[in-house]
Amino acid sequence: MLKEIVLALSVSYPTIVDTIQDTISYISPRANQTQARKIINQEKAKLRFQEEIDLWVYKSLPGGKKAFSTRKANGQYVIGVVEDEITRTLLRHELYHIAKGDVEHSQLDNKRQAHDSINSWLNNQNLDQETQDYITHFKNCIEPSADLYSWTGLDIKHCQEN
């Protein structure tokens, strides 16, 4: 019985998070690129994160994605955003990923390459077991943690590495 409840919770929790995230994103005021850079600096200070972060702005991203974060081969961190979707919440979400080390192993060197890599990631049907396990971990743990931080400022990394 308890097992079923826990299972139900772990299945429905990310869905609830997604719904709240969509609602917040819908009602949040949009920022332009200048405001976005200012917000990134303010929010970096809150996370005590001092590294430089580049901003890549897109007209759109594959799969209706609004933002991503990554790291270049030279070590510089990057936040990619869709021009009309920039909000403080969105930037806080991506900054949390960067500050928590979620993108340490990324190596994307330019705007175009990042766009294409999201595309192939979304369209790849033949993922190996390790990648599938990571996606599950990402959806159930990494994403909800970043969402909760982006809404509340609470730093609750609630999941263990697999």
Ligand SMILES: [Zn+2]
């Ligand atoms: Zn995320």
